[in-house]
Amino acid sequence: MILEVKELTKLFTKHQGATEDHIRIHSVMTDSRKTAKQSLFVPIVGENFDAHDFLGEAIKQGAVAALWQEDKPLPRLTPTDFPVFFVKDTTKALQQAASYYLKKVDPIVVGITGSNGKTTTKDLVASVLKTKYRTHKTAGNFNNHIGLPLTVLSMDPSTEAVVLEMGMDRAGEISVLSSLAEPDYAIITNIGESHIENLGSREGIANAKLEITEGLNRDGALIIDGDEALLKDQQAEKWTVSCGFGQHLDYQVTILSLTDESSRFKIGEQVYELPMPGKHNVKNATFVIALAEKLGLSAEEIQQGFRELEMSAMRFEKHEGHNGALIINDAYNASPTSMKAIIEVVSQLTSKSRKVLILGDMFELGEQSETLHESVATAINEKIQAVYTIGNHSNRISEAVAAHSPAIKTRHFTDKQTLGHHVRNELAADTVVLIKASRGMKLEEILKDLVD
Numbered sequence: 001m002i003l004e005v006k007e008l009t010k011l012f013t014k015h016q017g018a019t020e021d022h023i024r025i026h027s028v029m030t031d032s033r034k035t036a037k038q039s040l041f042v043p044i045v046g047e048n049f050d051a052h053d054f055l056g057e058a059i060k061q062g063a064v065a066a067l068w069q070e071d072k073p074l075p076r077l078t079p080t081d082f083p084v085f086f087v088k089d090t091t092k093a094l095q096q097a098a099s100y101y102l103k104k105v106d107p108i109v110v111g112i113t114g115s116n117g118k119t120t121t122k123d124l125v126a127s128v129l130k131t132k133y134r135t136h137k138t139a140g141n142f143n144n145h146i147g148l149p150l151t152v153l154s155m156d157p158s159t160e161a162v163v164l165e166m167g168m169d170r171a172g173e174i175s176v177l178s179s180l181a182e183p184d185y186a187i188i189t190n191i192g193e194s195h196i197e198n199l200g201s202r203e204g205i206a207n208a209k210l211e212i213t214e215g216l217n218r219d220g221a222l223i224i225d226g227d228e229a230l231l232k233d234q235q236a237e238k239w240t241v242s243c244g245f246g247q248h249l250d251y252q253v254t255i256l257s258l259t260d261e262s263s264r265f266k267i268g269e270q271v272y273e274l275p276m277p278g279k280h281n282v283k284n285a286t287f288v289i290a291l292a293e294k295l296g297l298s299a300e301e302i303q304q305g306f307r308e309l310e311m312s313a314m315r316f317e318k319h320e321g322h323n324g325a326l327i328i329n330d331a332y333n334a335s336p337t338s339m340k341a342i343i344e345v346v347s348q349l350t351s352k353s354r355k356v357l358i359l360g361d362m363f364e365l366g367e368q369s370e371t372l373h374e375s376v377a378t379a380i381n382e383k384i385q386a387v388y389t390i391g392n393h394s395n396r397i398s399e400a401v402a403a404h405s406p407a408i409k410t411r412h413f414t415d416k417q418t419l420g421h422h423v424r425n426e427l428a429a430d431t432v433v434l435i436k437a438s439r440g441m442k443l444e445e446i447l448k449d450l451v452d
């Protein structure tokens with residue numbers, strides 16, 4: 001159970017029905033299409049539906065109480081004893097309920113934001129903290145003004161540490177999440193170009209990410225990418241911990257070796273092994289080590305947490321392809337920084353000699369979109385044998401590659417089926433294929449053509 005209906009009267013003073021009863025709420029329902037016994041129905045007005053139209057369904061699916069936007073007529077047939085709490089905005093009320101519950105459970109709160117690596121770092125933090133604490137984390141990518149409160153309201157009352165991914169695509173959004181979560185520790189993974197269309201510049205992105213300090217517990221810590229010039233000023237703050245490859249950082253990391261499957265690195269004299277490739281993941285792991293040491297975890301506990309990592313889907317997700325090829329689905333999302341980072345990893349793979357990149361459009365890059373797409377070509381060298389692109393902007397990648405490296409096969413496709421069939425015909429045991437594009441491309445749909 002997370003709350004009693006009676007507790008909600010402290011938050012929402014306008015209510016009807018049996019609101020003073022000790023009715024137990026076990027979860028929050030935002031979708032009347034899914035069963036949720038003993039749940040609080042929170043009807044959200046969305047782009048396609050207004051959930052206020054589905055109260056009857058919600059009750060059938062197990063709702064025992066509901067929040068209700070006061071400008072919406074309550075259905076006549078609503079049982080008179082059904083507890084209903086009237087609010088101005090159900091999304092804001094959801095956030096209020098989450099804030100209340102978070103204070104009630106009172107776990108250690110870790111907030112994670114950044115242009116890239118939020119989900120990866122969230123999964124790493126949770127994997128390490130659970131060696132010492134009962135830990136709850138953001139499911140998938142539930143990282144916005146709805147997803148974060150739902151994450152909080154889905155944690156068990158016995159939770160000792162909660163790891164919250166904080167996403168944004170506009171200024172002011174992280175501020176809302178930080179004020180709600182009041183993190184004890186905040187991590188900013190990097191400043192890339194994601195959503196730059198709405199932020200105007202990388203400086204704008206940095207300022208938006210720094211909103212995470214607005215709710216930050218000053219007895220805690222802000223853990224940042226110490227190699228990022230736009231965050232340099234933060235290093236003067238006493239609560240800031242800087243991580244990276246550069247000199248004079250609080251946690252200066254040195255890579256010892258990178259393989260297809262793992263990374264070895266050291267901080268000071270302590271050596272760690274991470275079951276993930278890529279120097280960007282070494283940096284993500286360094287944020288985690290800095291946090292874990294603040295919480296008193298030992299190197300052994302940290303290393304155990306790394307070993308037990310459970311990654312979210314579509315982040316360097318490997319599949320056995322047709323004819324024994326390796327297919328890497330990294331298609332959850334993409335921005336120039338993350339696309340270059342993963343291309344470098346694929347370029348370094350030793351298990352496959354033939355490397356094929358399938359790259360789709362990256363969205364929300366604004367006026368710089370063409371240039372930023374073209375910049376991805378700078379990460380593509382002769383270690384790559386073929387670059388296939390799809391979408392309205394990614395042709396700039398394949399065109400730039402064709403111009404600077406004619407030995408690399410390139411082609412731009414206009415539909416996924418033709419692309420999938422073309423690549424399938426090239427698959428062999430020596431081949432690795434990377435799939436990467438923005439979420440809106442849903443480029444993972446070509447997987448079915450590449451795996452048996």
Ligand SMILES: CC(=O)N[C@H]1[C@@H](OP(=O)(O)OP(=O)(O)OC[C@H]2O[C@@H](n3ccc(=O)[nH]c3=O)[C@H](O)[C@@H]2O)O[C@H](CO)[C@@H](O)[C@@H]1O[C@H](C)C(=O)N[C@@H](C)C(=O)N[C@H](CCC(=O)N[C@@H](CCC[C@@H](N)C(=O)O)C(=O)O)C(=O)O
Nearest residue numbers: 030031032046047048049051141142143144147167168169
């Ligand atoms: C509100 C909601 O959860 N909607 C989800 C729903 O969309 P759908 O179109 O079906 O419904 P509506 O939103 O129009 O309807 C409103 C509600 O009505 C409910 N309902 C509908 C029909 C019915 O018969 N009964 C009902 O009760 C319905 O359930 C709604 O609650 O389903 C979609 C498909 O599964 C979901 O995609 C949609 O989720 C929305 C987008 C959402 O915001 N979900 C959050 C829980 C969440 O965290 N989603 C993450 C992605 C977050 C994200 O994009 N993060 C960005 C950064 C932040 C950007 C920020 N500005 C923003 O706006 O998000 C990032 O870059 O990471 C996820 O899904 O992974």
Ligand SMILES: Nc1ncnc2c1ncn2[C@@H]1O[C@H](COP(=O)(O)OP(=O)(O)OP(=O)(O)O)[C@@H](O)[C@H]1O
Nearest residue numbers: 115116117118119120190280330333337338341342
């Ligand atoms: N520190 C980093 N710097 C650059 N790229 C990174 C970093 N960490 C992860 N990536 C790359 O970014 C991509 C997405 O990783 P992840 O999903 O963890 O980030 P995210 O911030 O949650 O992304 P999104 O906001 O798009 O969901 C992957 O391609 C991964 O290789």
Ligand SMILES: C[C@@H](N)C(=O)N[C@H](C)C(=O)O
Nearest residue numbers: 333363364438439440441
């Ligand atoms: C996940 C979502 N917030 C996102 O990043 N959207 C981009 C623009 C996309 O749809 O690709």
